[in-house]
Amino acid sequence: MGAEVAAIIGVVVVLADLAIRIAALIIVPRGRKPTAAMAWLLAIFLIPFVGILFFLLIGSVKLPRKRREKQQELNRLIAERAEHVDLAPDRASWPDWFASLTEQNRVLGALPAAGGNTARLIGDYRGSIDAMADEIDTATRFVHVEFYIVSFDETTKGFFGALERAVQRGITVRVLLDSVASNRAAGHDATYAELDRIGVAWAFMLPVRPLKGQYQRPDLRNHRKLVVVDGLVGFMGSQNLIDRSYNSKKNLERGLQWQELVTRVTGPVVTAIDAVFVSDWYLETDELIGDDERVAAAAVPADESSAALVCQVVPSGPGYDAENNLRLFLTLVNSAQRQVIITSPYFVPDEAMLYAITSACYRGLDVQLFVSEIGDQGSVWHAQRSYYRALLTAGVKIWLYPGPYILHAKHLSIDDDVAVIGSSNMDIRSFSLNSEVSLLVRGASFVADMRAVEQGYRDAGRQLTLEEWEREPASATFLDGVARLTSALQ
Secondary structure, three states, X not given: OHHHHHHHHHHHHHHHHHHHHHHHHHHOXXXXXXXXXXXXXXXXXXXXXXXXXXXHHHOOOOOOHHHHHHHHHHHHHHHHHHOOOOOOOOHHHOOHHHHHHHHHHHXXXXXXXXXXXXXXXXXOHHHHHHHHHHHHOOOOOEEEXXXXXXXXXXXXXXXXXXXXXXXXXXXXXXXXXXXXXXXXXXXXXXXXXXXXXXXOEXXXXXXXXXXXXXXXXXXXXXXXXXXEEOOOEEEEEOOOEOOOOOOOHHHHHXXXXXXXXXXXXXXXXXXXXXXXXXXXXXXXXXXXXXHHHOOOHHHOOOOOOOOOEEEEEEEEOOOOOOOHHHHHHHHHHHHOOOEEEEEOOOOEOOHHHHHHHHHHHHOOOEEEEEEEOOOXXXXXXHHHHOOHHHHHHHOOEEEEEOOOEEEOOOEEEEOOOEEEEEOOOOEHHHHHHOEXXXXXXXXHHHHHHHHHHHHHHHHHOEEEOHHHHHOXXXXXXXXXXXHHHHHXXX
């Protein structure tokens, strides 16, 4: 009798395994890139029951339908308001490719390009936080703060103090912070207590609370970093609101320090930065901030000088139907005529991005990539390294920023007058899984400032050569390949 039961169980297991494999072949490739589909199928075929469990947990790259519908509703409202406002009167002077790029961004992200802006780069970690705090101290109407990680510590104490003074003056202060990332930060309970004590209105972004009906794939996160004061001044970039070590025991033991880049922006485009915050606030709280608390783009003072910048805010993430930031980066690299310079702490490009970058080399362009020499996330660091041979062989100059610093800045510049800065890494996670925000800038003065930043990276670091890479041990490159394969599980 026992043998018969065992035989029946064996048949059931075999049939279940076969059913999983057949179902995977039908379900997994739908709407998924071939590389991601192949990685998932490989996982399911090698470890069928575990693989299917992980696929059910993290296989969807979309936010819940209700949330996507709310984002589409907001996009329609933004598009309607911007339809009859010309924020770029010098559009006729733009290169054709740049005009079509801004149209692509508008169609995908709803926000139009605007002229008459200024932007200043801030590469000093403490200096950027102090600059934000100083601006908050000038607020007369509202302050909007949105960060992937918010932490109350010695480095950010002055920022929190500025928020408190704003509240005491009767200014409306709203704060958004990613639920999972901020909960992982050391001392998070003290941070939330401080926000409550100050009296700001604050909310978690993308909380994972299934018992309250709030659930999506847990690693779909809001990775944006921005501050808006009165709709007149904005800050964007790579930096979170936390100490430079991230207060992590592991980081402190290794002596790791984050190197960032933030931009301070004025002009009509600040209203677009604020529109991203307003959208995220509505998505998390169901409160649609009224016109009485907002500033119309046409009412924001514009820079009339010849150095004025054309800027466009490009939001992206799983709430959108297309990979807005990936399309932005691809168009920029493919449109470059002389030079492409990329800075990304987590560089794990998809096939299209890799081909665009290497093709730029084959077209004779000067292509450079700035990355950290050491990594803070082992799997991502190894996946990134797996691309070095192909890049170096094509002619990409790879610059390694030295430890104990993690080069966390995220920007891309082409030729002499176009650049992007924001929260988006050049990896599959930022392209598909994280909500990101990027600022497209056209202006020679801004790119010249970014070139100076890039030169600082060169002076601090060193260039990786193909000859050096060829000497890498096989054990290390084996791990690189495994990490690259698993990086496609999205």
